[in-house]
Amino acid sequence: MGEKIVIIGGVAAGPKTACHAKRLMPDAEITIIDQDSLISYGGCGIPYYVSGDVSDEDELRKTSFHMTRNEDFFLRAKGVTVRTLTRAVAINRQEKTVAVEHVQSGDKDAVPYDKLVIATGSQPFVLPIPGADLDGVYTISDLHKAIDIKGRLATGKVGKAVVIGGGAIGLEMAEAFTDLWGVETSVVEFMPQLLPRIVDPWFATMLEKHMSAMGVQIHTGEGASEIVADENGRACKVVTPKRTIETDIVIMATGVRPRSQLASDAGLIVSPFGIVVNDRLQTSDPNIYAAGDCIEITHMVSGQKFMAPLGSLANREGRIVGDNLAGIATTYPGAMGSFIMKAFERCIGATGLSLESARAAGFDADAAITAPSDRAHFFPTEAKIPLQLVFDRRTRRVLGVQGFGPMNDAVLARIDAAAALIAKKGTIDDFSLCEMAYAPPFATALDALNTAANVADNMQMNRQRNVSIPDFMAWMDDFSSQPDWRALDIRHPSEVKPFKEKYGETWLEMVYDSVRANYRELPTDKTLIIICDAGTRSYEIQVFLDAMGIGNTLVLGGGFNVISRLEPEWWPAK
Amino acid sequence: MGEKIVIIGGVAAGPKTACHAKRLMPDAEITIIDQDSLISYGGCGIPYYVSGDVSDEDELRKTSFHMTRNEDFFLRAKGVTVRTLTRAVAINRQEKTVAVEHVQSGDKDAVPYDKLVIATGSQPFVLPIPGADLDGVYTISDLHKAIDIKGRLATGKVGKAVVIGGGAIGLEMAEAFTDLWGVETSVVEFMPQLLPRIVDPWFATMLEKHMSAMGVQIHTGEGASEIVADENGRACKVVTPKRTIETDIVIMATGVRPRSQLASDAGLIVSPFGIVVNDRLQTSDPNIYAAGDCIEITHMVSGQKFMAPLGSLANREGRIVGDNLAGIATTYPGAMGSFIMKAFERCIGATGLSLESARAAGFDADAAITAPSDRAHFFPTEAKIPLQLVFDRRTRRVLGVQGFGPMNDAVLARIDAAAALIAKKGTIDDFSLCEMAYAPPFATALDALNTAANVADNMQMNRQRNVSIPDFMAWMDDFSSQPDWRALDIRHPSEVKPFKEKYGETWLEMVYDSVRANYRELPTDKTLIIICDAGTRSYEIQVFLDAMGIGNTLVLGGGFNVISRLEPEWWPAK
Numbered sequence A, B: 001m002g003e004k005i006v007i008i009g010g011v012a013a014g015p016k017t018a019c020h021a022k023r024l025m026p027d028a029e030i031t032i033i034d035q036d037s038l039i040s041y042g043g044c045g046i047p048y049y050v051s052g053d054v055s056d057e058d059e060l061r062k063t064s065f066h067m068t069r070n071e072d073f074f075l076r077a078k079g080v081t082v083r084t085l086t087r088a089v090a091i092n093r094q095e096k097t098v099a100v101e102h103v104q105s106g107d108k109d110a111v112p113y114d115k116l117v118i119a120t121g122s123q124p125f126v127l128p129i130p131g132a133d134l135d136g137v138y139t140i141s142d143l144h145k146a147i148d149i150k151g152r153l154a155t156g157k158v159g160k161a162v163v164i165g166g167g168a169i170g171l172e173m174a175e176a177f178t179d180l181w182g183v184e185t186s187v188v189e190f191m192p193q194l195l196p197r198i199v200d201p202w203f204a205t206m207l208e209k210h211m212s213a214m215g216v217q218i219h220t221g222e223g224a225s226e227i228v229a230d231e232n233g234r235a236c237k238v239v240t241p242k243r244t245i246e247t248d249i250v251i252m253a254t255g256v257r258p259r260s261q262l263a264s265d266a267g268l269i270v271s272p273f274g275i276v277v278n279d280r281l282q283t284s285d286p287n288i289y290a291a292g293d294c295i296e297i298t299h300m301v302s303g304q305k306f307m308a309p310l311g312s313l314a315n316r317e318g319r320i321v322g323d324n325l326a327g328i329a330t331t332y333p334g335a336m337g338s339f340i341m342k343a344f345e346r347c348i349g350a351t352g353l354s355l356e357s358a359r360a361a362g363f364d365a366d367a368a369i370t371a372p373s374d375r376a377h378f379f380p381t382e383a384k385i386p387l388q389l390v391f392d393r394r395t396r397r398v399l400g401v402q403g404f405g406p407m408n409d410a411v412l413a414r415i416d417a418a419a420a421l422i423a424k425k426g427t428i429d430d431f432s433l434c435e436m437a438y439a440p441p442f443a444t445a446l447d448a449l450n451t452a453a454n455v456a457d458n459m460q461m462n463r464q465r466n467v468s469i470p471d472f473m474a475w476m477d478d479f480s481s482q483p484d485w486r487a488l489d490i491r492h493p494s495e496v497k498p499f500k501e502k503y504g505e506t507w508l509e510m511v512y513d514s515v516r517a518n519y520r521e522l523p524t525d526k527t528l529i530i531i532c533d534a535g536t537r538s539y540e541i542q543v544f545l546d547a548m549g550i551g552n553t554l555v556l557g558g559g560f561n562v563i564s565r566l567e568p569e570w571w572p573a574k
Helices: A013-024 A043-051 A057-061 A071-078 A143-154 A168-179 A201-213 A261-265 A311-325 A355-360 A410-423 A428-433 A448-460 A469-477 A493-506 A512-521 A536-547 A559-566 B013-024 B043-051 B057-061 B071-078 B143-154 B168-179 B201-213 B261-265 B311-325 B355-360 B410-423 B428-433 B448-460 B469-477 B493-506 B512-521 B536-547 B559-566
Strands: A004-008 A029-033 A081-083 A086-092 A097-102 A108-112 A115-118 A122-124 A137-139 A160-164 A184-189 A217-220 A226-229 A235-239 A244-246 A249-252 A256-258 A288-290 A339-343 A346-352 A365-370 A387-392 A398-406 A485-489 A507-509 A527-531 A553-555 B004-008 B029-033 B081-083 B086-092 B097-102 B108-112 B115-118 B122-124 B137-139 B160-164 B184-189 B217-220 B226-229 B235-239 B244-246 B249-252 B256-258 B288-290 B339-343 B346-352 B365-370 B387-392 B398-406 B485-489 B507-509 B527-531 B553-555
Touching: A004 A013, A004 A108, A013 A029, A013 A071, A013 A311, A013 B536, A043 A057, A043 A143, A043 A168, A057 A143, A071 A081, A071 B512, A086 A261, A115 A311, A137 A143, A143 A249, A160 A168, A160 A244, A168 A184, A168 A201, A168 A339, A201 A217, A201 A339, A201 A346, A201 A398, A201 A469, A201 A559, A235 A249, A288 A311, A311 B428, A339 A410, A346 A410, A355 A365, A355 A387, A355 A398, A365 A448, A387 A410, A387 A428, A387 A448, A398 A410, A398 A428, A398 A448, A410 A428, A410 A448, A410 B410, A410 B428, A428 A448, A428 B311, A428 B410, A448 A536, A469 A559, A485 A493, A493 A507, A512 A536, A512 B071, A527 A536, A536 A553, A536 B013, B004 B013, B004 B108, B013 B029, B013 B071, B013 B311, B029 B086, B043 B057, B043 B143, B043 B168, B057 B143, B071 B081, B086 B261, B115 B311, B137 B143, B143 B249, B160 B168, B160 B244, B168 B184, B168 B201, B168 B339, B201 B217, B201 B339, B201 B346, B201 B398, B201 B469, B201 B559, B235 B249, B288 B311, B339 B410, B346 B410, B355 B365, B355 B387, B355 B398, B365 B448, B387 B410, B387 B428, B387 B448, B398 B410, B398 B428, B398 B448, B410 B428, B410 B448, B428 B448, B448 B536, B469 B559, B485 B493, B493 B507, B512 B536, B527 B536, B536 B553
Parallel strands: A004 A029, A004 A115, A029 A081, A115 A288, A137 A249, A160 A184, A160 A249, A184 A217, A485 A507, A485 A527, A527 A553, B004 B029, B004 B115, B029 B081, B115 B288, B137 B249, B160 B184, B160 B249, B184 B217, B485 B507, B485 B527, B527 B553
Antiparallel strands: A086 A097, A097 A108, A122 A256, A226 A235, A235 A244, A339 A346, A346 A398, A365 A387, A387 A398, B086 B097, B097 B108, B122 B256, B226 B235, B235 B244, B339 B346, B346 B398, B365 B387, B387 B398
C-alpha cells in the first residue's frame, strides 16, 4: 500500500480531500476520522430541510445519484475508510500518530499517518448570556440539531421563535420558520444592521424591509442579554435592552469560531481566524495540511486575514489539499467571501469588500450605486436590481459588488461575473467592457454590471457627485438637518405630484427633458439633490448644469428605485 | 460652440456615441443623420414584439422611463440634433463634409464636421435565389418590417411560416411564430447544425431537439434554393434540395453584412468584416471614428478579425468613441461574442470559442463537457445544465464555454462569469477557483463552472480520457462501427435494465459502488465506454480501473444527462 493519509473531519473539506487524493493516488491508504455518526452532509441545506423544501434529512446526505454518503459508501465507492463516532484527542507530530477515542465505547487507539489533514471545521459561538444553555435553545451546528428543531416544529407546539443573530444562517432560519411553518419569528441582531460586514447598511436595510414585510420582526442594534426559562426549565423569553420577546424556541446564530484547538495543542501555528496555512494549505508542520472552516484565509482584495466558513470554499480547499498530497503544487489564492442568500421573494448577494470594509482596509474607496433593469425594460419579467460597485479612487480597481433583486438568478449572474473579475484585479474599465451575454429576456444591451461600472467611471473621473444615501435619508427624516438642500425631482409630473404636495417648497420639480430649456428658473443659492428613478438621468442633468455654471448639485445614486426599497413608509400614497 | 461632431447612423452605436460625447463635451455641436424615420430602437427586441411579449412597437423605442426616443427627445433631453429621413450619400474627407439627401424631398445638403462617426450598422444578407424578392419574404432588418410582419400575423391569415436561417434571429422568430401565434413553422438551415460557429454541434442538437419538441420543424443541412410565388405573386413555397415546404410567409434570416460602402467609397480601409479601426475605434482617417455592426472586430481569444453584430457591443463601442472624441484615450480590446438565447422553455448560451472554432484557430483545443446541477441537488427547482469548457491543452487557457439549461438565468450566470475570466486570459485553474456565490437555492458548493474546470483539469492532466460525443452517437446508431466497444453502465440497476434489454451483450452493467469489489469480472479485450448520468462517477471508475491495469476505457463526458438531450428517441421506454 501507499502513503497513509489521515483526515480529521468528515463534513465537507475532509471528504473532498479524501476522494480527490484517492483518485490521484489510488494506492494511498486514506482514513477519515469524525466524532459524529453523520458525515459528508450538506450543512448549508439545513434551513431548507427545516423549512420543508427538503423533505428528509437523508436528502442532505445523498449524492446527486441518490446514494447515502455513509461509511459503507465511502469504503465501497471511494476506497476511503471512515471511522465515525471517533474523536481525535491529540496529534503526536513526533510519532506521526493521531490519538483517538471512540465516543461511545471510550476505546482508545493511535492512528499512524504519513500525511495528516485537519478539517475540523468550525463550532458555533454561543453568547455568554444567562440561559444560553436552556432546553429549547439551538445552534445550527450539525444535522442532529436540525432534526431536533424540525421535530419540534412538527409537533405543532412552536408558535413563536426568536433568532439571535442577523447573519445569513439566522435569516435563512427565520424565513424557514415564517414561510412554511407560520411561526411568529423575531430576529435580534446586536449590530445596527443585518448581515454586518457582508453588505453596506443600505443593502441590509433593503433586505430588512422585505423580511419585515413578509412578517419577520427584526430588531437590529439590540443584543440578547438573557434567555429566560419557564417553570419546566425551557426557554420562553429572550430579553434585550429594549424588550422582552416571548418565544417557544430560540436559535442562536451568532457566528462560528474555527475548531483549531487540536492543531493548537499540537503546537501548530494558529491565529484567531484559524489554523495558519501557506498557499499550498500546509500548516507550520509540512506533513500536516488543513482545509475548510478551521483555517485562516487571506482576503484576495484586502490582503487581510479572515475567517470564511463557507461550504463552497471548503470544497475548493479540499481539492487543493488533495493535489498537494499527490505532489501537484496547486496554490490557493485566498477568498473574497462571494455570498448570496434567498430571502422570501428576494435575494441579496455580494462579493469582495463592502464600502465600509474597503475604507477600513485603507482603500480610498467609493461606491457607485445604481438601480438598473435586470433584463430589457420592455421584457415582461423585467425587474430593477439595485447594484453597487465599490471601487478604489486611486487605482480604479473594483473592490466589491453588492446586489439586491427578485428571487431568481439575475443577481447571481452579476455577482459571479464580478467575483471572476475581482479575482483578476479587474478595474472599472474591465467591468465596463466585460462582455456579458445579451438578449432581451436575460439582460440589457449594456448589462447592469456594465452600467454600474460606467457610473463608477463617471464618479472616479469627477463627472458625477453623489449625495450619500445615509445623508439623504437623514435629510428626508428631518429637512432641518440640511436647510439649504432642495430636491430637484426630474421625473414625470404625475410621479412628482404627491411629493410636492407632501414636502412643499423643499421639493422642486422640473421634468428631465425640459431642463435644458428652463434651467435658468432653478435657484442658485441652494444645493440641489437631483432625483430620478435610477440616477442615470440625474447624472445627465448634473453634467448639464455644471456646464451652465450651476455646480451646487448632488445626484441621488440609484434614485428612488433604491430609496423606495429603503424607506417605503416615506412614499406618499398615490 | 464647440466641435462639430457628425454621426451617421441612429440606431444603437450612433445615439450612444452622441449622448456620451455630449455629456463629456457640453459645448459640442452633435448631429445624428439617419435615413430612417425611426431611430434609437431596441432592434434585438423585434422577435418579442412579433411574439406579443412586447405589445406595442413604441415600447422598443421608449426609454425605461417611458419617453419615446425620437428627434424631439434627443434635442430636448440630450441636446443632440437628429436629422431623420436623411441619407448620407458621400463623405468628403478633404472638405470634411458629409453630402446628404432627404429621402422624401430629395433635397441635398453638405453637413460639415470636425469629427465624424460612422455607425451605419449592418444590412441583412439576402440569399441570391429565385423568389427572394417576392411579396411575403421579409428580412428582420428594421422596425418597419417587424410592424408589417406583426400586422400580417394579426390578420389571422398566416397559418404556416418558413424561416430561412438557423441563427439566433431566425430561431427567435420561429419561436415567436410558433409559441404565441400557433403558426406551423419550419426552419431551414444550410449548415448541418443550428447556430453554426456559435456552439458546437452537440449543443446545437440539444437546442434542435427541444425546438422540435415544441413544434418547430427543423431541417438542417438544407439550404433554400428557391422561393415560389402563388398566382398573386406572393411567396407560397420554399424549395430545398430535399423538400418543398408550403408557407404563407418567409423570414430570410441568413446573416448580415457590414454597411461599409460609404466608408469604402470615401477611401477608408475596409475589410470583408467591416470598417477597419484601431483600438480607439479610429478609422484610417484619424478624424473619422466608427462603431457598431459596421466595424471589423478583433476576437479577444483567437486574435482573428471577425464581425460581431450585437447591440451589446454597439453600445460599448459608442461609449468608447465618445470618450475618445473627448480626448479620453479609452481602448477597445475586442470582443468574444458572448451569446445567450431563449428557446421556449430552455436557453442556450456561449462565450469565447467553440471547440471547432478553437481548433480552426490553431489551438490544441479540447472540450470538457459536464452536466452538473445548477443548484443544490436537494433544492426543489434544481435542474441539470450541460456545460462545456473549451481549453487549450498546451497552456491550460480557457477558450470558451457553452451551456444549455432551463429558461432562467442559471446559464447566464455561468456564461457571464466565464466571459469575465476569458477576457482576463483565465486558465483552468482560475475557473476551478473562481469564487462563485453559493447558497443551495442558487448553486452547488462547487459551482457548475468550477466543476467543468475540474473536468478540464482531469483531462489536461491526462487523468480522464473521453469518448467524443459524435463517436459515441455514431456507435449508438450502429454498434458495428466499433465492434470492440462495450458500454459499462454504472448507474442503478433499475436505470440500466431497459438498456440491457434493448442492447443485450453490448451493454455491461456494474453498479458504481461495486466496481472496486467486482472489477475482475470485466472483459479486458474490449474498450469500455463508461456511462453514468453526468460523467463524474465514470471518471472515478476510469481512474480506478487504470490503477488496476485496465486502461482501455473511455468516459462518456456529461453522461446520459447530455445524451438524453441529444437523442431522446434512443431512450427505451421505462
